[in-house]
Amino acid sequence: MEFLHDSPEDRSLQVMGQGVAAGEEVSNKQIIFREFAEGIPKESDMAVKSAQLKLKVPEGRPMAVLVRNLYLSCDPFMRLRMGPQMECCFPPFERGLPLVGFGVVQIVDSTHLDFEEGELLWGLTTWEEFSLLAEPFTDAYSLFKIKDLDLPLSYHIGLLGMPGLSAYIGFYEICSPKKGEYVFVSAAAGAIGHLVGQFAKLMGCYVVGSAGSKEKVDLLKNKLGFDDAFNHNDEVDFDAALKRRFPEGIDIYFDNVGGDMLDAVLLNMRLHGRIAMSGMVSQYNLEQHQGLRNLFCAVTRRVRMEGFMIADYFDRYPEFYEEMRRYLKEGKIVYVEDVVHGIEGAPAALIGLLTGQNVGKRVVAVAPDLIDVKRV
Numbered sequence: 001m002e003f004l005h006d007s008p009e010d011r012s013l014q015v016m017g018q019g020v021a022a023g024e025e026v027s028n029k030q031i032i033f034r035e036f037a038e039g040i041p042k043e044s045d046m047a048v049k050s051a052q053l054k055l056k057v058p059e060g061r062p063m064a065v066l067v068r069n070l071y072l073s074c075d076p077f078m079r080l081r082m083g084p085q086m087e088c089c090f091p092p093f094e095r096g097l098p099l100v101g102f103g104v105v106q107i108v109d110s111t112h113l114d115f116e117e118g119e120l121l122w123g124l125t126t127w128e129e130f131s132l133l134a135e136p137f138t139d140a141y142s143l144f145k146i147k148d149l150d151l152p153l154s155y156h157i158g159l160l161g162m163p164g165l166s167a168y169i170g171f172y173e174i175c176s177p178k179k180g181e182y183v184f185v186s187a188a189a190g191a192i193g194h195l196v197g198q199f200a201k202l203m204g205c206y207v208v209g210s211a212g213s214k215e216k217v218d219l220l221k222n223k224l225g226f227d228d229a230f231n232h233n234d235e236v237d238f239d240a241a242l243k244r245r246f247p248e249g250i251d252i253y254f255d256n257v258g259g260d261m262l263d264a265v266l267l268n269m270r271l272h273g274r275i276a277m278s279g280m281v282s283q284y285n286l287e288q289h290q291g292l293r294n295l296f297c298a299v300t301r302r303v304r305m306e307g308f309m310i311a312d313y314f315d316r317y318p319e320f321y322e323e324m325r326r327y328l329k330e331g332k333i334v335y336v337e338d339v340v341h342g343i344e345g346a347p348a349a350l351i352g353l354l355t356g357q358n359v360g361k362r363v364v365a366v367a368p369d370l371i372d373v374k375r376v
Contacts, residue, residue, distance in 0.1 A: 023054065023055060023056045023109075024054070024055050025052055025053065025054045025055070026052070026053055026055060026129075026130070027050045027051075027052060027053075028050060028051050028052070028053040028128055028129050028130045029048060029049070029050050029128060029129050029343050029344070030048070030049050030050070030051060030098045030126075030127065030128035030129075031046055031047075031048060031098055031099050031127035031128065031343065031346045031347060032046060032047045032048075032049050032096060032097065032098060032099075033045070033046060033082070033093040033094065033095055033096070033097060033098070033099050034046060034047050034095065034096075035095065036082060036083045036092065036095075038083070038287075039285050040285050040354070040355065041079060041082050041285075041350075041351060041354060042351065043347045043348055043351050045082060045347075046099065046346075046347040046350075047347075048343070048344050048346075048347070053130050053132075055108050055109060055130065056109050057109050057110065057111045057132065058132075061111060061132075061134060062111050062112075063111065063112045063113070063134060063135040064110070064111050064112060064132060064133065064134035064135070065107050065109070065110045065111075065112050065115050065132075065133050065134075065143075066107070066108045066109040066110070066130065066131070066132050066133075067105035067106060067107050067108060067121070067125065067130065067131050067132075067133060068105060068106050068108050068129065068130055068367060069103050069104075069105050069125055069126075069127075069128065069129060069130065069131060069343075069366045069367070070103070070104045070105060070106060070120075070153060070365075070366055070367050071103055071104040071153060071154045071157055071363050071364065071365055071366060072101060072102075072103045072125075072127055072157075072343070072346060072363070072364040072366055073101050073102040073103060073157035073158070073161070073162070073361075073362075073363060073364075074101070074346075074349050074350045074352075074353040074358070074362040074363070074364065075101060075102065075162070075163070075191070075353075076190075076279055076281050076284065076353065076354065077090065077279070078099065078101055078350060078354075079281075079284045079285070079354050080284060081093045081099075081100070097126075098126040098127045098128045098131075099126070099127040099350075100124055100125070100126055100127070101124065101125070101127060102122065102123065102124055102125070102157045102161060102162055103122065103123075103124075103125040103157060103366075104120065104121070104122045104146070104153045104154060104156050104157055105120070105121050105122070105123075105125055105131070106118065106119070106120050106121075107119050107120075107121065108130065112135070115143070115145075119145060119146075120145070120146040120149075120153065121143045121144060121145055121146060122143070122144050122146060122156040122157055122161055123142055123143035123144055124143075127343075127346060128343070129343060129366060129367070142314055144156075144317065148325070151325075151328065154337060154339070154363050154365070155335065157361075157363060158191055158335065158337060158361035158363065159195065159324060159328075159333070159335045159361070160321060160324055160325075162310055163191035163192045163195070163361060164195060164320070164324055165310055165313065165314075165316070165317060165320050166192050166278055166310045167192045167193075167195035167196045167199060168195075168199070168320045168323070168324070169308065169310065169313045169316065169320070170192070170196065170254060170276040170278050170308060171196050171199045171200065171252075171254060171276065172199065173313070174274065174276035174306050174308055175252045175254065175274045175276050176274060177199075177200065177203045177205060177252060178203075178251075179203055179204035179205070180204060180205065180206075181203075181205050181206070181251035181252055182205070182206050182246055182248065182249065182250050182251045182252070182270070183197075183200040183205045183206065183207045183208070183250070183251065183252040183253075183254070184207075184208050184209070184210075184242070184245075184246065184250050184252070184253045184254070184265065185197050185200070185207065185208070185209045185210070185253075185254045185256075186209070186210050186232075186253075186254070186255055186256050186257040186261050187210070187211070187256035187257050187279075187281060188209025188210055188211050188216075188220055188226065188229060189209070189211040189212075189216035189217075189219055189220060189336075189359055189360065190256060190358070190360070190361075191358075191360060191361035191362070192254075192256060192278060192279075193209060193211075193254065193256055194209075194219075194220070194224055194334075194336055194360055195333070195335075196254045197209050197220065197224060197225070197226050198224060198225060198332075198333055198334065200252070201225050201226075202327075202332060205251075205252070206227050207225075207226050207227050207228075208226065208227060208228045208229060208230075208245045208246065209226045209228075209229045210229065210230055210231075210232045210261065211229060211230075211231060211232070212231065212232060212233055212356045213231060213233075213356075214231060215359065216229075216231075216359060217229045217230060217231050219336070219359060223334060223336075224334055224336075225334075228245050230245070232261065238260055238261055238263075238264035238265075239264040239267050239268070241264075242264055242265065242267075242268045243268060246268055248270070249268055249269060249270035249273070250265060250268050250269050250270060250273060251269075251270050251273050251274070252273065252274050252275075252276075253265045253269070253273070253274075253275045253276070254275075254276050254278065255275055255276065255277045255278060255279075255280070256278050256279045256280075256281060257279070257280060257281050257282045258277075258279075258280025258281070258282050258283050258290075259280065259282035259283055259290050260282070260290070261282070262275075262280075262292065263290075263292050263293055263294050264294075266292065266294040266295065266297040266298060266303070267294050267297060269297060269298070269301050269303045270301065271301050271302055272301075272302050272303070272304075273301060273303045273304075274303070274304050274305075274306075275303060275304070275305040275306070276306060276308065277305060277306065277307035277308070278307075278308070281354075284354075335360070335361075336359060336360025336361065337360055337361050337363055338358045338359050338360050338361060338362045338363070339362075339363050339364075339365055340352075340362065340363070340364050340365070341364075341365045342364075342365070342366070343364065343366045345364065346364045349362055349364050
C-alpha cells in the first residue's frame with residue numbers, strides 16, 4: 001500500500017454530522033512522527049499537527065481511496081517502527097509524516113474499482129483524520145470490507161481484526177491444543193492474550209496468565225475465566241512462580257513478552273510442549289536484546305517453538321471471522337476494550353499501551369459518532 005500526503009442489501013450507510021462534502025478542503029489533524037525513540041518512547045516523539053486536505057482523490061491517482069478514519073488501533077508492533085533497530089522486520093516510521101497503524105475507515109472518495117464511496121473498511125491507514133491510500137493493497141497492507149454491521153465497528157481492529165486473528169492462529173494453528181492440557185499466557189490482559197486464554201478454556205485446558213498489575217490479575221481470574229493468574233512485577237523468581245502454578249509442567253506457552261519469562265518457561269515445559277512466539281515486548285526498548293540461557297531444554301524436552309507473522313495468515317481471515325461471530329453470538333467470548341476519545345489523545349494512548357497502562361485492546365476513537373447504520 002502506498003500512503004499518500006459490499007454493503008448488506010438491507011442496510012444503508014450515512015455519514016452523520018460530517019459537515020463536509022467530496023471535493024471540499026478541510027483541516028486534517030495528524031499524528032506526526034518526530035524522532036526515533038531511544039529506550040522507552042515518549043509522547044514528545046510524536047506531534048499533533050494540522051494540514052489542509054482536499055476531500056478528493058487527486059487527478060492522475062487511479063486505484064486510490066480517500067478515507068475518513070473512525071477508529072485507530074494502538075499495537076505493540078508500532079514500537080518496532082519507532083526506531084531503526086528492527087528495520088529487518090518492519091520499516092521504520094518516516095520523520096515528519098503520520099504514523100501508520102490499523103484502523104477502521106469509511107471511504108469519502110474512490111478511484112479504485114473495488115471500493116465505493118460510503119463503504120467501511122479495516123486495515124492499515126495513517127494516523128490522521130483523513131487518509132489517502134493507494135495500491136498495492138497486498139499482504140499486511142490489505143484492506144478488508146466490513147459487511148456485517150450488527151457488531152461494533154471498533155471490534156474490527158481488535159477481536160475481529162489483527163489481534164483476534166493472531167490469537168486464533170497462534171493458539172489453534174501453532175499450538176495445536178488438546179483438551180486437558182496446561183496452558184500459560186504472558187501479557188494475558190492484552191489485546192491478544194486475553195483472547196488466547198479464553199480460547200484455551202473453550203478447549204477444556206487449564207489456563208494461567210501473567211500480567212502487570214493487580215487490576216489485570218483480577219480481570220483474568222474473575223471476568224475472563226482463567227484458572228489462575230499472577231502479577232509478574234510481584235515475582236522475583238519466574239521459575240518458582242511457574243512451578244507453584246504448574247507443578248506438572250506446561251504443555252503450551254503463548255509468548256507475548258520473551259526475555260526472562262521465556263527463559264523460565266523453558267525450564268517448565270513438558271515433553272513435546274509447544275511455544276507460539278507472538279511478540280517480545282520485554283525486548284522492544286532494549287538496545288541489546290537478551291539471550292536465552294535455558295534453550296537446551298527445548299532439545300531435551302522435544303519442545304517446538306515457532307514464531308509467526310500474522311500477515312502470512314490473512315487468507316484465513318474469512319474462516320476466523322465466522323468462528324469469532326459464532327463465539328460472540330453464543331456468548332462464549334468476553335472482549336475487553338480500552339477506548340481513548342479524540343485523535344489528540346493518540347500519542348498518550350500509544351505510550352500508555354507501550355508502558356502497560358492498557359487493559360484489553362486499546363483503541364483511539366477518532367470519529368465514532370459520525371456513522372449511523374440504518375435499516376431500510
